[in-house]
Amino acid sequence: MRRFGRTMVTAALAVTVVAGTAGWASGDAQRVVTGPPPGASAWRDASPAGRALPDPEDAAPGEVARFFAGLGEAARDELLRSHPLVVGNLEGAPLPLRYEANRIAIAATGEARYASLAAPGRQILAFDPRGRGQVAEVFGDLEHADRVSVIVPGSDNDATGHDAARKPNTGPAGMARSLRTATGGATAVVAWTGYTTPVGVGVDAATGRLAEAGAVRLARFTAGLDAVGAPDPVIFCHSYGSVVCGLAARHTDATDIVAFGSPGMRADSVADLRTRARVWAARGPSDWIADIPNVRFAGLGHGADPTSPAFGARRVPAADVPGHTGYFAPGTQSLAAFAAIAKGEPR
Template sequence: MRRFARTVVTAALAAAVVAGTAGWASADAQAAVTGPLPGTAAWRADSVSGRPLPDPARTAPREVARFFAGLDEARARGLVRSHPLVVGNLDGAPLPLRYEANRLAVLATGEARFASLAEPGRQILAFDPRGRGQVAEVFGDLGRAAHVSVIVPGSDNDAAGHDRRRTPYTGPAGMARALRAAAGDATAVIAWTGYTTPVGVGLDAAEDRLAAAGAVRLARLTEGLDAVGAPDPVLFCHSYGSVVCGLAARHTDATDIVALGSPGMRARTVAGLHTGARVWAARGPSDWISNVPNVEFAGLGHGADPTSAAFGARRIPAGDVSGHTGYFTPGTQSLKAFAAIATGETR
C-alpha cells in the first residue's frame, strides 16, 4: 500500500512541475480552442463565380492550393478583404494572401494586446483571437527557403506573449529569430504558437489533453507547408511543446524532431513515436525540468526522458545552456547544433 502511495505521489509531483516557463505558480485549467473560426459560416455561404469556397474544416490543404491557383488576383484579394480571418488561417492558401489577411484580421480586433502583430514587415501565417490568442509568424522567405524550421513552444505562450522583447531569446518569436540568424538566410523559421498551451503549473501541464489538440493543428500546419511547396520542416519542440511534437510525430513529414527541455514525449523510446524523422534531445545542466520524475501514471506525466540512452534520441550538446529557456541564446553549443540540424549539415 505504501509503495502504491509513493507512486501516486511521484505522479502528482510530475504533474506539479511539468510546465513550460512559468516555474512554480498556480494554474488555471484551459479549454483547448478548436472548431470553426469566427466568420466561417459567412465563408461557407459565399462563392466565387458560382463555385463554393473550400471548407476550412474538411478541405485538404492541397485542394485549397488548387482552388486559389484557379483564381485571378482580383478575386483572390476580394476573398482576403471579405473573409480575412478565414483566409489568414487557411492552410494551402498562398502565403502573401495569408500575411495580408492576418494583418487585416489583427487590425479588426481593435485589441492593444495584438496590435504589434500588424506592424509593417511582420509575416503572420496564422492568427486566432479566441481565448488567449494563437499566432504563427514567419521569419525569412518561406516561399523561397531551402530549409524550414518550426518552433513549437511550451506552457504560458499565447498571441499576446508571442514576442518577448525584454527577454529576446525565450519567447517563440525570439527563439525563431535566433535560430534564423544562426542558420542563415536560406532558412525560414516559423514561430508556431498555434495551440492552447497550459498556464502555470497544474494538471493541464501534466496531462496530454491540450497537447493532443495541438498535435492535430501541428500536423495540419505541415500539410499546409507541403501544399505551398515548402521543404519538409525540422521541428524544434521546447518543454510542453515536445509533448505536442511527440503526439504529432507520426502524422508529420518532418525530417528531424528536436526535443529540448522536455518532460517527455508520451513514448518510451524513439521507435514509439512511429516517425521516420531523426529525433534529437537536449537538456541543460541547470534546467529545472531535470527534477521532473519521468513517469506516466493514470494519464499524468509524459514518460521517458528523451535525453536518456534508453530512449534512443541523438544527444545535442547543451553544457553551456542556462536555465529552462536558454537553449537559443546566441553563442551556446545548443544553438550552433540547432543551426546545423536546421540546414541539413548533420545529415
C-alpha cells in the first residue's frame, strides 16, 4: 500500500511539472555540455613533427597517454601553448601538463569569475568555459598518490561558482578539502564538477537526462586516471551526483562508491549497478532528500533509496549529520567513516 501511495505521489509530481505549478520550474532545463572542448577542430588539423594527434573525442585515454609518452619536451610545449583547452581536458595526458594548460586557458578567458582558478598552486585538472562551466580540481599529489578519492557533486555546481563563498566543508571543493584533512593527507582528492548539473529543484533534478550525459564523462574521467597510473578511485557521490554515479558504476574501476544524500541511483539494488566496487550509502536524519519519493514513474524519480536494507549497500553512520550538505562537517560520524573508506581501512 505504501508503494502504491508513493507511486501516486510521483504521478502527481509528473502532472505538476507538466502544469508548471507548485514550485517546479519547467523552464530551467539545462543545455548539456558534452563532447570535446573548444579548439578541438584546430587540434585535429595540427600535426607537430608530422605526427597525427589523438582525437580529443574518440581516442581512448590509454592511447593519449602513449602518444604523450612518445613526445619530446619541445613538442609537448608546442601543443600546450597552441591548444591549452584541449590539452587541459584530454584524459590520459600527463597531469602536470594539464595543470599548466588549464592555467593558461583560464587566464586567456579574461573573465574575473574564473581568475582565482589560475592562481599559483591551484591544480586544475579540467576546465571547460562553455555554458555555466565545468571544472575539476586536485587537492594533494595525484601524480604520486597511493590512494585517490573523487567527489561528484549534485545540483547547482559549476565552474562559475567553484570559488563562491559557501558554508565550510560544503560544495565539491569544500568536501574535498575536508576529506583530505580527515585522512591526514593520506589520499589525493579530486573535486570533479565535470558534468552539467541541474539548477534548483525542477525537471532536470527529477529526471536522468543530465545524469546520463554526466555518467559518460565520469567513466571517461576514471579511465583517464587509470591511463596515467593513478590508483583505482573511491568515488563519493552527493545528491544528484549519486544518480550520475549509479549510471556510471559499471563503467568505472572504482574500489568503492559512496552515495550520500541520494535521491536514488537509477537502480533497485546494488546488484543492478553491476559493479565490483563496494557500495556504501548514508543519509542524515534532517536531510530533506528523505521526502523525495523513491520510485520512477513517467521518467521522473531515481528509484530505490540506497540506504534501505533492500538495496543492499553498506550503511555509513550519519546520525549527527546536519541537513543535506553536512556530511563532511568535522567531527561527524559520516566524515570519520568517509576518511576510513578513502584510506582503504577495513570496516
